[in-house]
Amino acid sequence: MNQKVEIQLFAKKLAKYKKLIDADIELYSKNIQRSTLSNYGAYSRVATDAFIDILKRGGKRIRGSLVITGYEMMGGENRKMIVQASRAIEMIHAYILIMDDIQDNSLVRRGGPTAHVALADYHRKHYLSGDSEHFGISQALNAMGIGNHASQVIVLNLDVDEELRIKASSILNQSIVTTAHGQTNDIMNEVNSDVQMKDIDNVLEWKTAYYTFLNPLTFGMVLAGADCRATDAVRDYCLSAGRAFQITDDILGIFGSEFESGKSPMDDIKEGKKTLLSLYALQNTDKADKNFLIQMLGNKDLTMSEFERCRDIIVDSGSLEYAKREATRCIEYAKNSIRKQTIDWNREGVDFLVGLADTLVDRRA
Incomplete structure (x- = not known):
């Protein structure tokens, strides 16, 4: 399929x-x-x-x-x-x-x-x-x-x-x-x-x-x-899919549409959220941009121009692309882990889990 x-x-x-x-x-x-x-x-x-x-x-x-x-x-x-x-x-x-x-x-x-x-x-x-x-x-x-x-x-x-x-x-x-x-x-x-x-x-x-x-x-x-063998069999799928879900959520939190997500894209920066996106950017940018991003994380008075510079730093540092690659890797691992199981599961359920994993990276909210 x-x-x-x-x-x-x-x-x-x-x-x-x-x-x-x-x-x-x-x-x-x-x-x-x-x-x-x-x-x-x-x-x-x-x-x-x-x-x-x-x-x-x-x-x-x-x-x-x-x-x-x-x-x-x-x-x-x-x-x-x-x-x-x-x-x-x-x-x-x-x-x-x-x-x-x-x-x-x-x-x-x-x-x-x-x-x-x-x-x-x-x-x-x-x-x-x-x-x-x-x-x-x-x-x-x-x-x-x-x-x-x-x-x-x-x-x-x-x-x-x-x-x-x-x-x-x-x-x-x-x-x-x-x-x-x-x-x-x-x-x-x-x-x-x-x-x-x-x-x-x-x-x-x-x-x-x-x-x-x-x-x-x-x-x-x-x-x-279900016994422990059955629930243990879905653990790898869940942990990998969950990781991809949150990484994508963090991307949408900064780069997504407020209309589609229902929240301001500035919120995560204002709250000082430490995510894979922000940490990778801090570790892979120059000193000036690093200091600026550190100052902006948790700044309740963040302006639109400051927010846009934060987004530029995340993009220019390679953090956005890294996060997308990591989410995709996790999704492929999740799908493979559920497909290779030999437990006699209802096939429609397995297909649902695979389909869910496929939608995680491309979701808008």
């Missing part, structure tokens, strides 16, 4: 999964909003609505789709249950997005205000007493807690054997612990002047590869009864 056909089949399957997941989330959202108002009142509804807004606000549903893919690869047949499990993963994704936006001090998420910004606006519009920004962050933290723990309730009530529920829940939560360590290291990298490529690699693996690929895929596989 050629690459074009693989991508077309993947896109068709992803659209099908997204439709299922979105419909389930829409119904769940109405129920949880109604029960929140009935059981806890209008104040709690404010935080719940903020969480639901992020949960429902677009997205490709890649993580939820990987849950279904992992389950069906192993021969799972309970579609209703696995869509509910996908919802739980997407809820965890929304919870992590809210946390990430607070920590990055981001204003925009998927074309709209971030949760803490929207809640601060709520405070201002209703002329409430106190500090609007503090209120927004505080209530966003509550929204995170509500969404995260509601997702755990879903997992613990899935229609599968108790042993599988416990095993899946354990894998899920351990992966989130790893993701939290990845986020911790990412933030430390921002304030550390002596960041090495190994520090970047740790974040690529712990924060992105586990969270976006390994966690949802193995979660779905375990719910279908």
Whole structure:
């Protein structure tokens, strides 16, 4: 099967999964909003609505789709249950997005205000007493807690054997612990002047590869009864695809379109993010450009002309081309690792994973 056909089949399957997941989330959202108002009142509804807004606000549903893919690869047949499990993963994704936006001090998420910004606006519009920004962050933290723990309730009530529920829940939560360590290291990298490529690699693996690929895929596989041999077989694919995904994300973060990505291309420089792009540029440019880039990383008052010079440094140092080559290398490794497996998997699932890998470098958002 050629690459074009693989991508077309993947896109068709992803659209099908997204439709299922979105419909389930829409119904769940109405129920949880109604029960929140009935059981806890209008104040709690404010935080719940903020969480639901992020949960429902677009997205490709890649993580939820990987849950279904992992389950069906192993021969799972309970579609209703696995869509509910996908919802739980997407809820965890929304919870992590809210946390990430607070920590990055981001204003925009998927074309709209971030949760803490929207809640601060709520405070201002209703002329409430106190500090609007503090209120927004505080209530966003509550929204995170509500969404995260509601997702755990879903997992613990899935229609599968108790042993599988416990095993899946354990894998899920351990992966989130790893993701939290990845986020911790990412933030430390921002304030550390002596960041090495190994520090970047740790974040690529712990924060992105586990969270976006390994966690949802193995979660779905375990719910279908997969053993360690089966889940270990997808590890190389997930870690390599996750690395490619994040490298591409970092490229889009600086060189992508704000309209398509839903965030300003200046954000990563303003936040001082240490990525493969920025570190390679620092290691492979002249002293003047290196000093300039160091000064601009973390500069909240970054101007457009300064930002454009930063981009020029990244390009001229060879960093952009290096990052693209590395992402492509990781994708080829991921595809080969999944194709060579001898485990009796559902072929459509394998094709989905190969197609997903093919789309990573060329994505626009």
